[in-house]
Amino acid sequence: MEKLIEIHKASCRFDHASGRVVHALNEIDLTIGRGEFVCLLGRSGHGKSTLLRSLAGLNPLTSGWIRVEGELVAGPSSQRGMVFQEDTVFPWMTVRENVEFGLKCQGLPAAERTQIARRWLAAVGLAAFENSWPKELSGGMRKRVAIAAAFAGGAPILLMDEPFGALDYVTRMDLQNLLLDLWQRTRTTIVFVTHDLEEALVLAERILVFSAGRVVEDMTIDLARPRNEEVRARAEAVAITRTILRRLEPNNDVLRVA
Amino acid sequence: MTEAIINARSRTPGAAMMARWSNRLRRAGVGTRLLELAGIGLLLVIWQLCHYFIGQFFPAPLDVFDNIAANFWSSRYFEGIGLAPGGYADHVLATTTTVLVGLAIGAVAGVAAGYASALSSVADQIISPLATILGTVPILVASPFLLIWFGPTLVPKLILVGFYSAVVLHVYAMRAVQNVNPAYVAYARTLGADGFGIFREIIVPASLPELFGGLRTALGAAWGFAVIGELLGSEYGVGRVITATWSAYDITSMMAGVVVLGVVAVIADAILAGLRRMLTRWR
Amino acid sequence: MMHAVRRMLARNWIGALSVLSLVAAWEIAAHLVPVSPLQGTPIVPSLEHMLGVSFIGMSDYWKFPFWAPVPELGGAQTYRGAILAMSYHSLITLYRISAGMLLGASVGVTRALLLAHFPLFRALAAGPLHFLRMCPLLAMIPLFQFWFGATDKSVIIFVAYGVGVVYLVTALNAIANLPHKYIEAALCQGASRLRILRSIVIPAILPEFFSAIYVTLGIAWSAVVAAEYIGVDSGIGRMVIWADYFSDTGRMMIVTLFILAYAMLTFAFVRILQRYVLRWMP
Known part of the structure; x- marks a missing residue:
């Protein structure tokens, strides 16, 4: 597979005012291929979000580097779309203006923008809401807007930071299916952070398990699709789950540091 | 927000340098206090520059400070231009008294009205239109009426300060009560608290921080109200100093009056802020 | 317009009453408080006084020699002059x-x-x-x-x-x-x-x-x-x-x-x- 993202000895440390030093990323080496759907899995505060934000260019590394298509990541770019866990749909723009925003930043003429935005809004099932204000939408619908905006920008890489974390179970399943559908159609490379094992099993082609700022397990998931919420019950999935849980055992990382 | 932009995007060399400097200063442990002091220094420099370019109509800071020092406790000069005996100290004391007494009256009335407005819609419908209408009358239009009605005594000044601070506090107190988390009230009710108990134990303490916000706003404005009251007729007070030195075309003393009052206002505000920290330690 | 006003009054008649009583209190005060002995003007002017003598008196401040008489130059006080001023x-x-x-x-x-x-x-x-x-x-x-x-x-x-x-x-x-x-x-x-x-x-x-x-x-x-x-x-x-x-x-x-x-x-x-x-x- 063609290499798209290369991460070399990426480290990131935060010096807290109290004098405590946290190694959020600890010399991570990693490559991600074009078209992959990678899930970063781990407990909170173990570096997966930090890596994603570094990939986006929102968080400078302390040492090491990240290259995308051979080019060093130095800051955010429209080449790497991002969907955040928080609601980042701009409340002062209509739904369509939100989807058009990235295209506007790229300098596309208005007519073309509108056309692309309408196509993506239809793809996420919000065609009827293009002129609504975000306040008129539910949390799940706003997430759809964010996804439409991310895809509309046409970035070859989409970074997702626990995007469905705040949603209810059923809505989350809907959106997982939507995302898989869009991924299969566009073959965009997706790096997806989650702490939900089932979500990772449903979505990922590859799971990277994070612990204490390191990738402690790198597994390819070749479970047959379509996968649904019962995926965990499959025999192969049980084996994967067992491996991952062993890696995520309580205090595992503390022992490692000691 | 700026940090994100600064870290993330290429920037003009000047801005980059500025950010690096401020980061370096912060890292070196130079507190915000020191930066504030440097800011005051900068203000003095700009003031001096204004004097340099504008000339005598914009007295230099040192001249103003000299003026304050020379006339602080007593002033032959003040008596010469028709002021009552005494220096800036006496006038500031008079203004401060007006402000504190007026604010105290206004705060009691305003907070009571605000609580009433928040707790009873009938009270709100009675009080709010009156407060809006009367509170909108510009103070300089209201003050001559008060002067005609009550003469050049302390009364019109106290009414001015008291009434306008009451209007401010009415709004703040009402919002403060409305913003009290209803879950606290519901919880207290499940514990068996009655109406007055809830008011005393939940609503009053929970609305206190916002009330202090209102009190600070009212205090900040009260100095201006007191000065207006004094401009129109008074024996003592910074407003009186400003009118007297105004007729004498003495810009230095006028500026000195404003500066003295500004410093007193800043100190009073700091005391109030400290008081709030003490009373709302639980925050 | 009238409809909107009527609806507002229906919703907030207590507020309207409160404002009206302020006006009433003013009017009562106007009739109780004596006229200032110094200037011969009322200390608290009644509504009648305000809308009559006072309002037409505003024409004193019309200083242009057109559209309305100029009282300063001996012209009469007029409502038109008051409104213009x-x-x-x-x-x-x-x-x-x-x-x-x-x-x-x-x-x-x-x-x-x-x-x-x-x-x-x-x-x-x-x-x-x-x-x-x-x-x-x-x-x-x-x-x-x-x-x-x-x-x-x-x-x-x-x-x-x-x-x-x-x-x-x-x-x-x-x-x-x-x-x-x-x-x-x-x-x-x-x-x-x-x-x-x-x-x-x-x-x-x-x-x-x-x-x-x-x-x-x-x-x-x-x-x-x-x-x-x-x-x-x-x-x-x-x-x-x-x-x-x-x-x-x-x-x-x-x-x-x-x-x-x-x-x-x-x-x-x-x-x-x-x-x-x-x-x-x-």
């Missing part, structure tokens, strides 16, 4: 207040955006700004007059200064409170700094800006009337001083009512504007 001075004041507010808002917000971009400057400006905000505005009118003369310019700059400091502080706070996530989201979509300023920062601070407008409207009306009262020889604030000179409470009251009406109208205008501009707000 009121309109003339009102327009002058409205011009000053709007120019001052526009100037103050643009300078204040631009400064805030600049300051917010340079953390060092923002830290340096905090102290001076606090001090300037604490300096009583109305005490500075004489200074502004010395600096800019007793002119329109002086009044406008004074209003602009008074509201500008508030706008500056509000905008700085609003920018500091701006959710970081929006900036990051915009950056990840490839937004330039200018685009972020235009599409994110400015719309995001508008709600706080609007609450500042209400505060500054109050300040602006106070400031413009005060500046006219003390300084320049025209405007509705100046009319109060002309009337005050003869302790003519009736005329003072007429002017007060006009100012009150204008202030209420500007509040209502801003409320309508706010409802439209912030229609996206939850």
Whole structure:
């Protein structure tokens, strides 16, 4: 597979005012291929979000580097779309203006923008809401807007930071299916952070398990699709789950540091 | 927000340098206090520059400070231009008294009205239109009426300060009560608290921080109200100093009056802020 | 229109009653308090006095030799002259207040955006700004007059200064409170700094800006009337001083009512504007 993202000895440390030093990323080496759907899995505060934000260019590394298509990541770019866990749909723009925003930043003429935005809004099932204000939408619908905006920008890489974390179970399943559908159609490379094992099993082609700022397990998931919420019950999935849980055992990382 | 932009995007060399400097200063442990002091220094420099370019109509800071020092406790000069005996100290004391007494009256009335407005819609419908209408009358239009009605005594000044601070506090107190988390009230009710108990134990303490916000706003404005009251007729007070030195075309003393009052206002505000920290330690 | 008024009264009849009783109390006081022995004018003018003698008396302030007789030159007092005089001075004041507010808002917000971009400057400006905000505005009118003369310019700059400091502080706070996530989201979509300023920062601070407008409207009306009262020889604030000179409470009251009406109208205008501009707000 063609290499798209290369991460070399990426480290990131935060010096807290109290004098405590946290190694959020600890010399991570990693490559991600074009078209992959990678899930970063781990407990909170173990570096997966930090890596994603570094990939986006929102968080400078302390040492090491990240290259995308051979080019060093130095800051955010429209080449790497991002969907955040928080609601980042701009409340002062209509739904369509939100989807058009990235295209506007790229300098596309208005007519073309509108056309692309309408196509993506239809793809996420919000065609009827293009002129609504975000306040008129539910949390799940706003997430759809964010996804439409991310895809509309046409970035070859989409970074997702626990995007469905705040949603209810059923809505989350809907959106997982939507995302898989869009991924299969566009073959965009997706790096997806989650702490939900089932979500990772449903979505990922590859799971990277994070612990204490390191990738402690790198597994390819070749479970047959379509996968649904019962995926965990499959025999192969049980084996994967067992491996991952062993890696995520309580205090595992503390022992490692000691 | 700026940090994100600064870290993330290429920037003009000047801005980059500025950010690096401020980061370096912060890292070196130079507190915000020191930066504030440097800011005051900068203000003095700009003031001096204004004097340099504008000339005598914009007295230099040192001249103003000299003026304050020379006339602080007593002033032959003040008596010469028709002021009552005494220096800036006496006038500031008079203004401060007006402000504190007026604010105290206004705060009691305003907070009571605000609580009433928040707790009873009938009270709100009675009080709010009156407060809006009367509170909108510009103070300089209201003050001559008060002067005609009550003469050049302390009364019109106290009414001015008291009434306008009451209007401010009415709004703040009402919002403060409305913003009290209803879950606290519901919880207290499940514990068996009655109406007055809830008011005393939940609503009053929970609305206190916002009330202090209102009190600070009212205090900040009260100095201006007191000065207006004094401009129109008074024996003592910074407003009186400003009118007297105004007729004498003495810009230095006028500026000195404003500066003295500004410093007193800043100190009073700091005391109030400290008081709030003490009373709302639980925050 | 009538329908709207009737609906408002139905919903808020207690409020209407409360205002009416204020008027009634005034009227009763007018009949109880004696006429001032000095000037021969009532200390508390009755409604009848205000709408009759006082209002027509406003024509004394019509100084142009056309459209209505000029009482100063021996002409009769007329309602037409009164209305013309009121309109003339009102327009002058409205011009000053709007120019001052526009100037103050643009300078204040631009400064805030600049300051917010340079953390060092923002830290340096905090102290001076606090001090300037604490300096009583109305005490500075004489200074502004010395600096800019007793002119329109002086009044406008004074209003602009008074509201500008508030706008500056509000905008700085609003920018500091701006959710970081929006900036990051915009950056990840490839937004330039200018685009972020235009599409994110400015719309995001508008709600706080609007609450500042209400505060500054109050300040602006106070400031413009005060500046006219003390300084320049025209405007509705100046009319109060002309009337005050003869302790003519009736005329003072007429002017007060006009100012009150204008202030209420500007509040209502801003409320309508706010409802439209912030229609996206939850």
